[in-house]
Amino acid sequence: MTVTVLATTDMHGHVYPHDYISRKPAARGLAAAATLIGEARRENPNTLLLDCGDTIQGSPLASVYQAARRSGEPGAPEPMMLAMNRVGYDAMAVGNHEFNFGLEALGAARAAARFPWLSANTLTDGSVSAFAPYVVKTVGGVKVAVIGLTTPAVPQWEKPENIPGLSWLAPEEALRRALAALEVEKPDVTLVAMHSGLGREPGAAEASSFELPGENAARAVAERFPGLAAVIYGHTHSRDPGRHVGGVLLVQPKNWAMDVARIDLDLEREPGGRFRLLSSTSRLIPVTAETQPDPGILELARPYHEAAERQLDSPVTESRTALSGARGRYEDSALVDAIHEVQLHFAKADVSFAALFQTRVEFPRGPVTRRELAALYLYDNELYAIEGSGRTVREALENASRYFRTCPDPSCEKGPLVDRDVAGFNYETAQGVAYAIDLRQPLGARVVGLSYRGRPLRDDQPLRIAINSYRAGGSAGYSMFKSARIVYRSGREIRDLMADYYGGGRPLPERPDGNWRLLPERAVSTLVREAIEWR
Numbered sequence: 001m002t003v004t005v006l007a008t009t010d011m012h013g014h015v016y017p018h019d020y021i022s023r024k025p026a027a028r029g030l031a032a033a034a035t036l037i038g039e040a041r042r043e044n045p046n047t048l049l050l051d052c053g054d055t056i057q058g059s060p061l062a063s064v065y066q067a068a069r070r071s072g073e074p075g076a077p078e079p080m081m082l083a084m085n086r087v088g089y090d091a092m093a094v095g096n097h098e099f100n101f102g103l104e105a106l107g108a109a110r111a112a113a114r115f116p117w118l119s120a121n122t123l124t125d126g127s128v129s130a131f132a133p134y135v136v137k138t139v140g141g142v143k144v145a146v147i148g149l150t151t152p153a154v155p156q157w158e159k160p161e162n163i164p165g166l167s168w169l170a171p172e173e174a175l176r177r178a179l180a181a182l183e184v185e186k187p188d189v190t191l192v193a194m195h196s197g198l199g200r201e202p203g204a205a206e207a208s209s210f211e212l213p214g215e216n217a218a219r220a221v222a223e224r225f226p227g228l229a230a231v232i233y234g235h236t237h238s239r240d241p242g243r244h245v246g247g248v249l250l251v252q253p254k255n256w257a258m259d260v261a262r263i264d265l266d267l268e269r270e271p272g273g274r275f276r277l278l279s280s281t282s283r284l285i286p287v288t289a290e291t292q293p294d295p296g297i298l299e300l301a302r303p304y305h306e307a308a309e310r311q312l313d314s315p316v317t318e319s320r321t322a323l324s325g326a327r328g329r330y331e332d333s334a335l336v337d338a339i340h341e342v343q344l345h346f347a348k349a350d351v352s353f354a355a356l357f358q359t360r361v362e363f364p365r366g367p368v369t370r371r372e373l374a375a376l377y378l379y380d381n382e383l384y385a386i387e388g389s390g391r392t393v394r395e396a397l398e399n400a401s402r403y404f405r406t407c408p409d410p411s412c413e414k415g416p417l418v419d420r421d422v423a424g425f426n427y428e429t430a431q432g433v434a435y436a437i438d439l440r441q442p443l444g445a446r447v448v449g450l451s452y453r454g455r456p457l458r459d460d461q462p463l464r465i466a467i468n469s470y471r472a473g474g475s476a477g478y479s480m481f482k483s484a485r486i487v488y489r490s491g492r493e494i495r496d497l498m499a500d501y502y503g504g505g506r507p508l509p510e511r512p513d514g515n516w517r518l519l520p521e522r523a524v525s526t527l528v529r530e531a532i533e534w535r
Contacts, residue, residue, distance in 0.1 A: 001046070001140055001141065001142060001266075001267045001268070001269070001275060002044060002046065002264055002265065002266050002267070003046050003047075003048065003139050003140060003142050003144060003189070003264075003265045003267065004040060004043075004044045004046065004047045004048070004262060004263070004264050004265075005047070005048045005049075005050065005144075005191065005230065005232070005261075005262075005263040005264075005265065006037055006040055006041075006047060006048070006049045006050070006260055006261065006262055006263075007049070007050045007051065007052060007193070007232045007251070007253060007260070007261040007263070008030070008033060008050075008051050008052070008253055008257050008259075008260060008261070009051060009052035009053065009054070009195070009232075009233070009234030009235075009252065009253055009255065009261075010052070010053070010054045010095070010234045010235065010237055010255035010256065011030060011051065011054070011055050011058075011080065011255070011256060011257045012054055012055070012057060012058025012059055012062070012097070012255065012256055013055070013056060013057060013058045013059035013061050013062025013063075013065075013079070013080055014028050014029045014030065014058070014059050014061075014256045014257055015029050015030050015031055015059075015061060015079060015080065015083050015297065015301040015304070015305070016029050016031060016061070016293070016298065016301060016305050017029040017031060017032045017287070017291070017293050018305070020059065020060040020061070020308060020309075020312060020371070020374065021361075021371065021374060021375040023371075025289065027258060027286070027287045027288050027289050027291065028256040028257055028258045028287060029256070029257050029287070029293065030080070030083050030084070030087065030257045030297060031083070031293035031294050031297035031298050031301065032257065032287045032291045032292075032293045032294075033087075033257040033259075033260050033287055034083075034086075034087045034293070034294035034297050035291055035292055035293060035294050036260045036285050036287065036291065037049060037087060037260055038294070040260070040262055040285070044264075045140075046139050046140030046142070047139070048090050048137060048139055048144060048146070049087070049088060049089050049090050050089070050090060050091055050092070050093070050146060050191075050193045050232060051084065051089055051091075051092040051093065051193075052092075052093045052095070052193050052194060052195050052232055052233060052234035052235075052252075053092060053093045053094050053095025053096075053097075053098065053150065053195035053234055053235075054095030054096065054097040054098070054195060054234065054235070054255075055080050055084075055092060055095060055097075055098065056078055056080050056081075056097070056098055056101075056105075056106075056109045057097040057098070057100045057101065057380060058097065058380070059308075060308040060311070060312055060374055061079060061301070061304050061305055061307075061308040062079070062080070063308075063380060063493075063495075064304070064307050064308045064311050065078070065079055065304055065307070065308075066101050066105060068307070069101075069105065069108070070101075070105075075108070076303070076304075077112040078108060078109035078112045079301055079304040080109070081109050081112035081113045082112065082300055082301070083297050083300060083301055084113065084115070085112075085113065085114045085115070086296060086297060086300060087294075087297070089113075089115045090115055090135070090137055090146070091115055091116050091117075091118050091135045091146050091148065091193065092113070092115060092116075092117050092118065092148075092193075093117075093118050093119065093148035093149060093150065093193040093194055093195050093234075094117050094118065094119040094122060094131055094148065094150045094195065095150065095151075095195040095234065095235065096150065096151055096153070096154045096157060096158070096195065096235075098117075099154060099158050099162050099163050100158070100162065100380055101162070102161070102162045103162065103163070103164070116131075116132045116135050117131050117132070117148070118131055118132050118133065118134060118135060118146065118147070118148020118193065119131040119133070119148045119149065119150040120133035120134060120147055120148060120149055120169075120174040120175060120177065120178040121149055121150060121152060121168050121169040121170070121171055121173070121174030121175075122150050122154075122166060122167075122168055123166065123167050123168070123169060124165050124166055124167075125165060126167055130166060131148065132148070133147060133148065133174070133177075133178045133181065134146060134147040134148065134178050134181075134182060136182075136185050136187055141275075142188050142189065142265075142267055142275045143185070143186070143187045143188045143189075143275075144187060144188065144189050144190075144191065145182050145185060145187035145189070145190040145191070146190075146191050146192075146193055147175060147178045147179070147182075147190065147191070147192050147193070148192075148193050148194070149171045149174060149175065149192060149193075149194035149195070149196060149217075149221070150168065150194070150195050150196070151168075151171075151194075151195055151196040151197075151214075151215050151216070151217075151235055152168035152169065152170060152171065152214050152215075153168075153212040153213075153214060153215040153473075154166075154168055155167075155168070155473075156212050156473035156474060156475065156482070157469075157470055157473040157475060158473075159382075159469060159489070170214060170217075171194065171196060171214075171217045171220075171221055172217065172220060172221060172224055172225075175192065175221060175225060176225075179225070179227075186274075188267065188274055188275040188276075188277075189229040189265060189267070189275070189277050190227070190228055190229060191228065191229055191230050191231070191232065192221060192225075192228055192230070192231045192232070192233075193232050193233075194217070194218060194221065194231060194232070194233050194234070195233070195234050195235050196215065196216050196217045196218055196233060196234075196235050197211075197215065197216030197218060197233065197234075197235045197236035197252075198216055198218045198219050198233065198236065198240065198250065198252070199211070199215075199216040199217055199218060199219045199220055212473075212474070212475060215235075216235065216236065218231050218233040218250055218252075219245060219250070222245035222246065222248035222250055223245055223246065225248070226246045226247055226248060228248045229248070229249065229265055229277050229280055230248065230249040230250070230251065230263050230265070230280055230282075231248060231249070231250045231251075232250075232251050232252070232261060232263065233250065233251070233252050234252060234253075234255075236252070237254070237255040238252065238254070239252065239253070239254045239259065239284060240252035241282060241283055241284045242263075242281070242282030242283065244280075249263065249280040249281075249282055251263055251282045251284075253284055254284070254286070257287065258286065258287050259284040259285060259286050259287065260284070260285045260287075261282060261283075261284055261285075262282060262283055262284070262285055263280060263281070263282045264280070264281050264282070265277060265279075265280050266278045266279045266280070266281075311370060312369060312370050312371040312374060313369055313370075313371065314369060314370050315367050315368070315369050316368050316369060316370060316372075316373060316498075316499050316502050316503045317367075317368050317502040317503060317505075317506065317507060317508060318366065318367060318368060318507055318508075319363045319364070319365055319366065319367075319368050319507070319508045320365065320507055320508070320510050321365055321510050321511075322362070322363065322364055322365045323335050323362070323363040323508065324361075324362050324363075325356050325358065325359045325360065325361040325362070325376075326359055326360075326531075327359075327524075327528060328356040328359055329356055329359060329403070329424060329427055329527075330518060330523075330524045330527045330528065331512070331517070331518075331524060332429070332512035332513065332514050332515060332516055332517065333356060333512055334508070334509040334510060334511050334512045335356065335361060335363065335376055336354055336355075336356050336429055336512075337431065337509045337512050337513060338376070338498070338502075338508050338509055339352075339354040339376070339377065339494070339498070340352040340354055340429075340431035340432075340466075341431075341501070341509065342494070342497050342498045342501045342502075343383055343431075343466035343494070343497075344431065344432065344466060345501060346383055346466075346490060346497050346501070347383055347384070347385035347464070347466035347488050347490075348385065348464065348488070349385050349432070349463075349464045349465055349466035350432050350452075350463045350464050350465070351388075351393055351430055351431065351432035351433055351452075351463050351464075351465045351466070352430065352431045352432055352465070352466040352467075353396060353428045353429070353430050353465065353466065353467050353471065354428060354429065354431075354468070355424075355425050355426065355427055355428050355429070356424070356425075356427075356429075357376075357377065357378045357379065357424075357425045358375070358378065358424075358425075359424070359531070361375045361376050363376075363508070368502070368508065370495075370499060373495055373498050373499060373502075374495060376498075377494055377495045377498060379468075379470065380493050380495075381468035381469050381470050381471075381493065381494050382468065382469040382489060382490045382491065382492060382493055382494065383466060383467075383468060383469070383488075383489075383490035383492075383494050383497060384466070384467055384468065384469055384472045384486055384488060384489055384490070385464050385465065385466050385467075385486070385487050385488035386464075386465050386467060386472065386481060386484035386485060386486055386487065387462070387463075387464065387465075387484055387485045387487055388462075388463050388464070388465040388480075388481075388484050389459060389460060389461055389462055389463055390450075390452065390457040390458050390459045390460065390461035390463065391459035391460070391480075392463065392465060392480050392481070392484065393430060393433060393450070393457065393463065393465065394447055394450055394457070394459065395480045396428065396430070396478055396480055396481065397428075397430060397435060397437070397447045397450070398443070398444055398445075398446060398447055399476075399477045399478055399480075400426070400427050400428045400429070401437045401439075401443065401446045401447065402419065402422055402443060402477065403418065403419060403422045403424065403426065403427035404417055404418060404419065404437070404439050404518075404527075405417050405418065405419050405439075406439060406440070406441070406442060406443070407439045407440050407520075407523065410440060410520075411520065411522050412439055412440065412520050412522045412523035412526055413522055413526055414526070415526050415527075415529075415530045416530055417439060417523060417526055417527050417530060418527065418530060418531075418534075423476070426475075426476040426477075428471070428478075429516055430515075430516070431515060432452070433450060433451060433452050433457060433515065434449065434450070434451045434452075434515045434516065435447055435448070435449055435450040435451070435515075435516050436448050436449050436516065436517050436518070436519050437516070437517075437518050437519065438518075438519040438520075439518060439519065439520070439523050440519070440520065448519070464487065465481075465484075467481055468494060469489075472484075472486065
């Protein structure tokens with residue numbers, strides 16, 4: 001007997017095979033993945049379909065739906081749940097982004113699902129499971145248990161009012177409890193579907209310093225529970241076609257439904273009727289430009305898709321010159337300054353921190369719509385202000401500088417100068433201060449000439465600092481923000497604040513103010529050449 005497990009993860013509201021920023025077809029989305037799922041089911045009807053979370057947030061389609069729901073418009077069901085119901089999912093592990101809109105939105109989406117949401121380690125009132133810890137399905141006569149787990153780092157990112165009364169156990173402890181409860185069920189095979197990355201790579205003494213403690217535990221789970229058949233994981237948006245840790249298979253499909261993971265479990269029946277696992281293999285089935293989307297899913301999601309397109313086409317302001325993000329991580333950028341300007345205004349802050357989320361963003365000269373703003377600010381973050389100091393700013397900039405490697409030669413003519421282990425969206429720049437980052441210096445001593453209002457910035461200078469809600473949790477090494485007192489929360493997404501600010505008749509900045517730079521100057525041309533070669 002072969003049981004085939006199919007899985008997606010981190011779909012982030014992507015239903016249509018469509019890039020909302022470029023308005024071009026894209027090899028992604030559940031409608032296209034549904035076609036691959038159908039083909040696999042025809043090959044082997046003994047199939048289980050799972051998702052590993054971060055499902056209801058992340059695309060313009062999802063954002064527009066949630067905005068309409070919050071405004072009190074008559075309730076259409078959550079679009080991802082409608083689509084997943086039609087495709088026939090068996091279960092979904094809960095991701096951290098399921099909590100982004102609060103428990104009311106989460107509950108509405110969960111109620112619309114015709115499959116269980118699983119999380120053995122999410123507790124309410126300190127002891128009661130907030131979700132089903134597991135589900136047991138019989139597939140072709142084989143009794144399969146699926147345990148769901150969620151990264152316990154949720155409170156580090158999420159607003160307290162979005163997760164009242166909830167707490168998270170370490171995944172390993174929750175898994176131990178779930179396995180003990182499953183002894184009554186006596187499943188033939190047990191799988192874990194978890195929203196948590198791989199964690200420590202082979203040979204590494206510890207996990208990346210950019211991870212929060214316990215954030216990514218898939219490898220640890222496989223190492224400590226060798227009786228599992230497979231761990232299907234998500235959260236880190238990378239591809240893992242399959243690796244065995246001991247006898248446990250680990251797999252991660254690509255985000256945005258760009259892949260469907262296929263795990264084949266080969267079993268044999270033992271005397272007495274139970275099945276024993278013989279082997280497990282896996283591969284990722286990619287969505288391609290030639291994958292035809294399921295027409296039923298497209299039709300079901302069409303009203304949501306068209307609403308998103310209408311909103312993205314709504315005009316906001318004018319750009320008096322063409323703006324590009326191509327060099328925005330190596331030189332000060334008017335596009336990032338546009339974010340800073342909004343954050344400083346609404347947070348009434350002295351200093352603002354922001355990142356360029358994608359370097360491919362381009363604003364043509366002329367009208368600017370919400371589509372351009374969505375390209376510039378991809379995420380559903382809110383704006384916070386914290387009480388900080390000059391030391392907070394300096395430490396944050398030193399942490400940001402880890403995006404770059406130390407120059408291998410004094411002139412910085414040789415690369416690579418970008419540390420590819422550091423995500424670009426974790427490189428924050430600051431406005432309200434002037435500074436340089438010297439790539440000839442070691443980590444921790446790179447920020448030079450840091451000044452505030454024309455004078456050297458003292459460590460003890462009190463400052464009101466604007467940051468986003470994600471960064472306030474201390475993610476990616478920005479622990480200096482986590483301990484700070486929050487003195488302002490926007491309660492609205494930064495994208496909406498940008499639309500309000502520039503929609504009031506203000507034009508976008510035409511050029512950067514040049515408040516920061518990289519040293520030596522030669523490093524910039526090296527970085528530009530490296531970016532071209534990398535692409």
